[in-house]
Amino acid sequence: MSALQFHDVSKTFQSRKGAIRALNRVNLQVDEGEVFGFVGPNGAGKSTTIKVMLDIINDYEGDVSIYGSSSRDARSRKAIAYLPESPALYEQFTPLEVLRMALRMNGIRRRDEKAWCQQWLERFSVAPYASRRIRQLSKGNVQRVALAHTLVVQPRLLVLDEPLSGLDPVGRQDVVDILLEYKHAGGAIFFTSHVLHDVERIADRFGFINRGELITTRSPRELVAEHADRFIVRYQSQSLAEGERLREDEYQQELDQSALPGWLDNLNRHGGRVLSIHPATSLESVFFRILEENSATGPGGR
Incomplete structure:
Protein backbone atom coordinates (compact mmCIF):
# COMPACT_ATOMS: atom_id res chain seq x y z
CA MET A 1 0.00 0.00 0.00
CA THR A 217 10.62 11.86 -10.34
CA ARG A 218 13.81 9.85 -10.08
CA SER A 219 16.25 8.33 -7.66
CA PRO A 220 19.31 10.56 -7.23
CA ARG A 221 21.46 7.80 -8.71
CA GLU A 222 19.26 7.49 -11.81
CA LEU A 223 19.23 11.21 -12.50
CA VAL A 224 22.95 11.59 -12.04
CA ALA A 225 23.57 8.62 -14.38
CA GLU A 226 21.41 10.26 -17.05
CA HIS A 227 23.66 13.34 -16.94
CA ALA A 228 26.99 11.54 -16.62
CA ASP A 229 28.29 12.87 -19.95
CA ARG A 230 28.95 16.33 -18.56
CA PHE A 231 32.08 17.67 -16.88
CA ILE A 232 33.11 20.62 -14.72
CA VAL A 233 36.42 22.25 -15.64
CA ARG A 234 38.24 24.52 -13.20
CA TYR A 235 40.78 26.69 -14.96
CA GLN A 236 42.92 29.81 -14.80
CA SER A 237 43.02 32.39 -17.55
CA GLN A 238 43.57 36.12 -17.86
CA SER A 239 41.80 36.42 -21.20
CA LEU A 240 39.08 33.75 -21.22
CA ALA A 241 36.29 34.36 -18.73
CA GLU A 242 33.51 31.82 -19.19
CA GLY A 243 31.31 30.12 -16.63
CA GLU A 244 31.37 30.88 -12.91
CA ARG A 245 34.12 33.10 -11.50
CA LEU A 246 35.61 31.54 -8.36
CA ARG A 247 38.33 34.11 -7.66
CA GLU A 248 40.64 36.40 -9.62
CA ASP A 249 41.62 34.70 -12.91
CA GLU A 250 40.04 31.41 -11.78
CA TYR A 251 36.80 30.09 -13.27
CA GLN A 252 34.57 27.03 -13.41
CA GLN A 253 32.79 25.92 -16.57
CA GLU A 254 30.38 23.02 -17.16
CA LEU A 255 30.57 21.29 -20.54
CA ASP A 256 29.20 18.19 -22.21
CA GLN A 257 31.58 15.51 -23.41
CA SER A 258 31.34 16.41 -27.10
CA ALA A 259 32.20 20.08 -26.50
CA LEU A 260 35.07 19.44 -24.08
CA PRO A 261 37.96 18.85 -26.58
CA GLY A 262 37.22 22.01 -28.60
CA TRP A 263 36.82 24.10 -25.49
CA LEU A 264 40.15 22.88 -24.10
CA ASP A 265 41.86 23.78 -27.42
CA ASN A 266 40.39 27.27 -27.17
CA LEU A 267 41.59 27.59 -23.57
CA ASN A 268 45.09 26.57 -24.68
CA ARG A 269 45.07 29.23 -27.42
CA HIS A 270 44.20 31.85 -24.80
CA GLY A 271 47.15 30.76 -22.66
CA GLY A 272 44.91 29.31 -19.94
CA ARG A 273 45.67 26.43 -17.59
CA VAL A 274 43.39 23.58 -16.49
CA LEU A 275 43.28 23.09 -12.71
CA SER A 276 40.89 20.13 -12.59
CA ILE A 277 38.28 18.22 -14.59
CA HIS A 278 35.64 16.09 -12.91
CA PRO A 279 32.19 14.70 -13.82
CA ALA A 280 29.24 17.05 -13.23
CA THR A 281 27.28 14.29 -11.56
CA SER A 282 26.17 15.87 -8.28
CA LEU A 283 22.47 16.35 -7.73
CA GLU A 284 23.12 20.06 -7.34
CA SER A 285 24.59 20.40 -10.84
CA VAL A 286 21.71 18.41 -12.31
CA PHE A 287 19.21 20.56 -10.35
CA PHE A 288 20.47 23.78 -11.91
CA ARG A 289 20.60 22.24 -15.37
CA ILE A 290 16.98 21.07 -15.19
CA LEU A 291 15.93 24.45 -13.83
CA GLU A 292 17.66 26.21 -16.72
CA GLU A 293 16.14 23.87 -19.29
CA ASN A 294 12.65 24.22 -17.82
CA SER A 295 12.92 28.01 -17.71
CA ALA A 296 13.92 28.03 -21.38
CA THR A 297 11.03 25.85 -22.51
CA GLY A 298 8.43 27.67 -20.40
CA PRO A 299 5.46 26.24 -18.51
CA GLY A 300 4.67 22.71 -19.54
CA GLY A 301 8.23 22.10 -20.76
CA ARG A 302 10.08 18.92 -19.92
Whole structure:
Protein backbone atom coordinates (compact mmCIF):
# COMPACT_ATOMS: atom_id res chain seq x y z
CA MET A 1 0.00 0.00 0.00
CA SER A 2 1.20 3.52 -0.78
CA ALA A 3 1.77 5.80 2.18
CA LEU A 4 0.92 8.87 0.11
CA GLN A 5 -0.51 9.35 -3.37
CA PHE A 6 -1.35 12.45 -5.41
CA HIS A 7 -3.50 11.94 -8.51
CA ASP A 8 -3.86 14.84 -10.97
CA VAL A 9 -3.78 17.45 -8.21
CA SER A 10 -4.14 21.07 -9.31
CA LYS A 11 -4.58 24.25 -7.32
CA THR A 12 -5.23 27.77 -8.61
CA PHE A 13 -5.05 30.93 -6.53
CA GLN A 14 -6.78 34.16 -7.48
CA SER A 15 -4.87 37.42 -7.22
CA ARG A 16 -5.26 40.99 -8.40
CA LYS A 17 -3.14 40.11 -11.41
CA GLY A 18 -5.31 37.11 -12.26
CA ALA A 19 -5.23 33.37 -11.70
CA ILE A 20 -1.98 31.76 -10.49
CA ARG A 21 -1.59 28.04 -11.11
CA ALA A 22 0.28 26.86 -8.03
CA LEU A 23 -0.02 23.14 -8.84
CA ASN A 24 -0.69 21.69 -12.27
CA ARG A 25 -1.80 18.04 -12.46
CA VAL A 26 0.73 16.75 -9.93
CA ASN A 27 1.06 12.97 -9.69
CA LEU A 28 3.35 11.36 -7.15
CA GLN A 29 3.53 8.34 -4.88
CA VAL A 30 5.46 7.59 -1.70
CA ASP A 31 5.60 3.97 -0.58
CA GLU A 32 5.89 2.50 2.90
CA GLY A 33 9.51 2.47 4.03
CA GLU A 34 10.50 5.07 1.43
CA VAL A 35 12.15 8.46 1.82
CA PHE A 36 10.93 10.91 -0.82
CA GLY A 37 12.71 14.24 -1.23
CA PHE A 38 10.79 17.15 -2.74
CA VAL A 39 12.95 19.88 -4.23
CA GLY A 40 12.48 23.02 -6.27
CA PRO A 41 13.18 26.77 -6.20
CA ASN A 42 11.29 29.19 -3.99
CA GLY A 43 7.70 29.59 -5.17
CA ALA A 44 7.75 26.30 -7.07
CA GLY A 45 4.79 24.77 -5.23
CA LYS A 46 6.42 22.80 -2.40
CA SER A 47 4.52 24.49 0.45
CA THR A 48 1.23 24.31 -1.46
CA THR A 49 1.77 20.57 -1.95
CA ILE A 50 2.21 20.07 1.79
CA LYS A 51 -0.82 22.22 2.62
CA VAL A 52 -2.95 20.19 0.20
CA MET A 53 -1.67 16.97 1.75
CA LEU A 54 -2.60 18.16 5.24
CA ASP A 55 -5.99 19.51 4.07
CA ILE A 56 -5.00 23.03 5.08
CA ILE A 57 -5.86 23.84 1.46
CA ASN A 58 -8.92 21.83 0.49
CA ASP A 59 -10.34 23.61 -2.56
CA TYR A 60 -8.14 21.78 -5.07
CA GLU A 61 -8.76 19.52 -8.02
CA GLY A 62 -7.71 15.87 -8.02
CA ASP A 63 -7.30 13.32 -5.26
CA VAL A 64 -4.86 12.81 -2.39
CA SER A 65 -4.80 9.59 -0.38
CA ILE A 66 -2.93 8.56 2.78
CA TYR A 67 -2.60 4.81 3.21
CA GLY A 68 -5.51 4.29 0.84
CA SER A 69 -7.93 6.76 2.46
CA SER A 70 -8.78 10.26 1.27
CA SER A 71 -6.71 12.95 2.95
CA ARG A 72 -9.94 14.93 3.27
CA ASP A 73 -10.91 12.44 5.99
CA ALA A 74 -9.38 13.65 9.26
CA ARG A 75 -8.94 10.05 10.41
CA SER A 76 -6.46 9.38 7.59
CA ARG A 77 -4.30 12.31 8.68
CA LYS A 78 -3.78 10.75 12.11
CA ALA A 79 -1.07 8.71 10.42
CA ILE A 80 0.94 11.90 9.78
CA ALA A 81 3.34 13.88 11.94
CA TYR A 82 4.28 17.23 10.41
CA LEU A 83 7.29 19.44 11.07
CA PRO A 84 7.07 22.94 9.53
CA GLU A 85 10.16 24.82 8.41
CA SER A 86 9.91 27.19 11.39
CA PRO A 87 8.49 25.16 14.31
CA ALA A 88 6.28 27.21 16.64
CA LEU A 89 6.63 25.50 20.01
CA TYR A 90 5.12 27.07 23.12
CA GLU A 91 8.08 29.01 24.49
CA GLN A 92 6.91 28.84 28.11
CA PHE A 93 6.84 25.02 28.03
CA THR A 94 9.76 22.69 28.62
CA PRO A 95 10.83 20.07 26.03
CA LEU A 96 9.43 17.33 28.28
CA GLU A 97 6.08 19.12 28.48
CA VAL A 98 6.01 19.62 24.71
CA LEU A 99 6.43 15.90 24.08
CA ARG A 100 3.90 14.86 26.72
CA MET A 101 1.42 17.28 25.19
CA ALA A 102 1.99 15.72 21.76
CA LEU A 103 1.05 12.30 23.11
CA ARG A 104 -2.12 13.55 24.77
CA MET A 105 -3.23 15.60 21.76
CA ASN A 106 -2.95 12.44 19.69
CA GLY A 107 -4.98 10.44 22.21
CA ILE A 108 -2.00 8.31 23.20
CA ARG A 109 -1.95 7.09 26.80
CA ARG A 110 1.16 5.38 28.14
CA ARG A 111 1.96 4.29 31.68
CA ASP A 112 5.59 5.09 30.98
CA GLU A 113 4.76 8.46 29.39
CA LYS A 114 7.53 10.44 31.09
CA ALA A 115 10.19 7.80 30.48
CA TRP A 116 9.06 7.42 26.86
CA CYS A 117 9.34 11.17 26.24
CA GLN A 118 12.67 11.31 28.03
CA GLN A 119 13.92 8.53 25.78
CA TRP A 120 13.18 10.60 22.67
CA LEU A 121 14.81 13.67 24.15
CA GLU A 122 17.90 11.58 24.81
CA ARG A 123 17.79 10.23 21.25
CA PHE A 124 17.94 13.79 19.94
CA SER A 125 20.59 14.83 22.50
CA VAL A 126 18.39 17.38 24.30
CA ALA A 127 17.67 15.40 27.48
CA PRO A 128 19.93 17.74 29.54
CA TYR A 129 17.51 20.55 28.67
CA ALA A 130 14.32 18.61 29.45
CA SER A 131 13.30 21.01 32.24
CA ARG A 132 14.36 24.28 30.61
CA ARG A 133 11.93 26.60 28.86
CA ILE A 134 11.87 26.44 25.08
CA ARG A 135 12.69 30.14 24.98
CA GLN A 136 16.02 29.38 26.68
CA LEU A 137 17.19 26.94 24.00
CA SER A 138 19.31 27.59 20.93
CA LYS A 139 17.74 27.38 17.47
CA GLY A 140 19.43 24.04 16.84
CA ASN A 141 18.12 22.55 20.08
CA VAL A 142 14.61 23.84 19.39
CA GLN A 143 14.80 22.04 16.04
CA ARG A 144 15.85 18.85 17.82
CA VAL A 145 12.92 19.15 20.24
CA ALA A 146 10.56 19.72 17.31
CA LEU A 147 11.86 16.58 15.60
CA ALA A 148 11.44 14.57 18.82
CA HIS A 149 7.91 15.99 19.02
CA THR A 150 7.07 14.46 15.61
CA LEU A 151 8.51 11.03 16.39
CA VAL A 152 7.28 10.58 19.95
CA VAL A 153 3.78 9.77 18.61
CA GLN A 154 5.21 7.04 16.32
CA PRO A 155 3.58 8.21 13.07
CA ARG A 156 3.38 6.09 9.93
CA LEU A 157 4.25 9.05 7.68
CA LEU A 158 6.61 11.93 8.49
CA VAL A 159 6.13 15.17 6.56
CA LEU A 160 9.17 17.36 7.15
CA ASP A 161 9.80 20.85 5.76
CA GLU A 162 13.55 21.59 5.89
CA PRO A 163 14.13 19.16 8.79
CA LEU A 164 17.87 19.81 9.09
CA SER A 165 17.58 23.60 9.21
CA GLY A 166 19.55 25.25 12.01
CA LEU A 167 21.57 22.15 12.91
CA ASP A 168 25.35 22.00 13.04
CA PRO A 169 27.16 19.23 11.09
CA VAL A 170 27.13 16.82 14.04
CA GLY A 171 23.44 17.48 14.62
CA ARG A 172 22.64 16.98 10.94
CA GLN A 173 24.32 13.58 10.94
CA ASP A 174 22.53 12.55 14.16
CA VAL A 175 19.15 13.44 12.66
CA VAL A 176 19.96 11.70 9.39
CA ASP A 177 20.76 8.53 11.33
CA ILE A 178 17.48 8.74 13.26
CA LEU A 179 15.44 9.31 10.10
CA LEU A 180 17.08 6.33 8.41
CA GLU A 181 16.31 4.18 11.45
CA TYR A 182 12.69 5.29 11.19
CA LYS A 183 12.67 4.36 7.50
CA HIS A 184 14.19 0.92 8.12
CA ALA A 185 11.42 0.31 10.69
CA GLY A 186 8.87 0.79 7.89
CA GLY A 187 8.05 4.48 8.23
CA ALA A 188 7.60 6.73 5.18
CA ILE A 189 9.13 10.20 4.90
CA PHE A 190 8.19 13.11 2.63
CA PHE A 191 10.60 15.99 3.08
CA THR A 192 11.64 19.22 1.42
CA SER A 193 15.15 20.63 1.48
CA HIS A 194 17.20 23.32 -0.20
CA VAL A 195 20.36 21.42 0.72
CA LEU A 196 20.63 18.98 -2.16
CA HIS A 197 23.43 17.02 -0.52
CA ASP A 198 20.89 16.03 2.16
CA VAL A 199 18.53 14.79 -0.56
CA GLU A 200 21.30 12.72 -2.12
CA ARG A 201 22.22 10.98 1.12
CA ILE A 202 18.70 10.44 2.52
CA ALA A 203 16.20 10.11 -0.32
CA ASP A 204 15.38 6.89 -2.15
CA ARG A 205 13.65 9.01 -4.78
CA PHE A 206 13.02 12.70 -5.25
CA GLY A 207 10.60 14.88 -7.17
CA PHE A 208 11.66 18.14 -8.80
CA ILE A 209 8.87 20.73 -8.98
CA ASN A 210 9.03 24.06 -10.79
CA ARG A 211 6.22 26.55 -11.39
CA GLY A 212 3.67 24.08 -10.07
CA GLU A 213 4.65 21.22 -12.37
CA LEU A 214 6.37 18.03 -11.26
CA ILE A 215 9.18 17.97 -13.83
CA THR A 216 10.69 14.61 -12.95
CA THR A 217 10.62 11.86 -10.34
CA ARG A 218 13.81 9.85 -10.08
CA SER A 219 16.25 8.33 -7.66
CA PRO A 220 19.31 10.56 -7.23
CA ARG A 221 21.46 7.80 -8.71
CA GLU A 222 19.26 7.49 -11.81
CA LEU A 223 19.23 11.21 -12.50
CA VAL A 224 22.95 11.59 -12.04
CA ALA A 225 23.57 8.62 -14.38
CA GLU A 226 21.41 10.26 -17.05
CA HIS A 227 23.66 13.34 -16.94
CA ALA A 228 26.99 11.54 -16.62
CA ASP A 229 28.29 12.87 -19.95
CA ARG A 230 28.95 16.33 -18.56
CA PHE A 231 32.08 17.67 -16.88
CA ILE A 232 33.11 20.62 -14.72
CA VAL A 233 36.42 22.25 -15.64
CA ARG A 234 38.24 24.52 -13.20
CA TYR A 235 40.78 26.69 -14.96
CA GLN A 236 42.92 29.81 -14.80
CA SER A 237 43.02 32.39 -17.55
CA GLN A 238 43.57 36.12 -17.86
CA SER A 239 41.80 36.42 -21.20
CA LEU A 240 39.08 33.75 -21.22
CA ALA A 241 36.29 34.36 -18.73
CA GLU A 242 33.51 31.82 -19.19
CA GLY A 243 31.31 30.12 -16.63
CA GLU A 244 31.37 30.88 -12.91
CA ARG A 245 34.12 33.10 -11.50
CA LEU A 246 35.61 31.54 -8.36
CA ARG A 247 38.33 34.11 -7.66
CA GLU A 248 40.64 36.40 -9.62
CA ASP A 249 41.62 34.70 -12.91
CA GLU A 250 40.04 31.41 -11.78
CA TYR A 251 36.80 30.09 -13.27
CA GLN A 252 34.57 27.03 -13.41
CA GLN A 253 32.79 25.92 -16.57
CA GLU A 254 30.38 23.02 -17.16
CA LEU A 255 30.57 21.29 -20.54
CA ASP A 256 29.20 18.19 -22.21
CA GLN A 257 31.58 15.51 -23.41
CA SER A 258 31.34 16.41 -27.10
CA ALA A 259 32.20 20.08 -26.50
CA LEU A 260 35.07 19.44 -24.08
CA PRO A 261 37.96 18.85 -26.58
CA GLY A 262 37.22 22.01 -28.60
CA TRP A 263 36.82 24.10 -25.49
CA LEU A 264 40.15 22.88 -24.10
CA ASP A 265 41.86 23.78 -27.42
CA ASN A 266 40.39 27.27 -27.17
CA LEU A 267 41.59 27.59 -23.57
CA ASN A 268 45.09 26.57 -24.68
CA ARG A 269 45.07 29.23 -27.42
CA HIS A 270 44.20 31.85 -24.80
CA GLY A 271 47.15 30.76 -22.66
CA GLY A 272 44.91 29.31 -19.94
CA ARG A 273 45.67 26.43 -17.59
CA VAL A 274 43.39 23.58 -16.49
CA LEU A 275 43.28 23.09 -12.71
CA SER A 276 40.89 20.13 -12.59
CA ILE A 277 38.28 18.22 -14.59
CA HIS A 278 35.64 16.09 -12.91
CA PRO A 279 32.19 14.70 -13.82
CA ALA A 280 29.24 17.05 -13.23
CA THR A 281 27.28 14.29 -11.56
CA SER A 282 26.17 15.87 -8.28
CA LEU A 283 22.47 16.35 -7.73
CA GLU A 284 23.12 20.06 -7.34
CA SER A 285 24.59 20.40 -10.84
CA VAL A 286 21.71 18.41 -12.31
CA PHE A 287 19.21 20.56 -10.35
CA PHE A 288 20.47 23.78 -11.91
CA ARG A 289 20.60 22.24 -15.37
CA ILE A 290 16.98 21.07 -15.19
CA LEU A 291 15.93 24.45 -13.83
CA GLU A 292 17.66 26.21 -16.72
CA GLU A 293 16.14 23.87 -19.29
CA ASN A 294 12.65 24.22 -17.82
CA SER A 295 12.92 28.01 -17.71
CA ALA A 296 13.92 28.03 -21.38
CA THR A 297 11.03 25.85 -22.51
CA GLY A 298 8.43 27.67 -20.40
CA PRO A 299 5.46 26.24 -18.51
CA GLY A 300 4.67 22.71 -19.54
CA GLY A 301 8.23 22.10 -20.76
CA ARG A 302 10.08 18.92 -19.92
